[in-house]
Amino acid sequence: MKKNVGDTDRILRFVAGIALLSLLFILEGSARYVGLVGIVMIATAAMRFCPAYPLLGINTCCSKDGENKGGSCCGGGACGKAEEPVAESEKADSEEDKAA
16 A cells, blocks of 8 residues: 655645544544544544545655655645756756746
């Protein structure tokens, strides 16, 4: 089972799971059982795998093989690919093109 839940996603799932699970103790009647969804959220955070993500084509882990190297690849979100470094000669060419 490949990991598809990244660090930020994992933390948000855990917090949401605890919040939902607390509804079991806060709400009254049959509405309180909605809080059991929190168990699913906590379980997916613990396993770092969400079964719905492959169906939707989502992967919030950094690398393509499912191993999160820590943090975001592109610095702004879970893009699923690392930016390739730009060579100095390519930077100079692009600056010349902008100047022209």
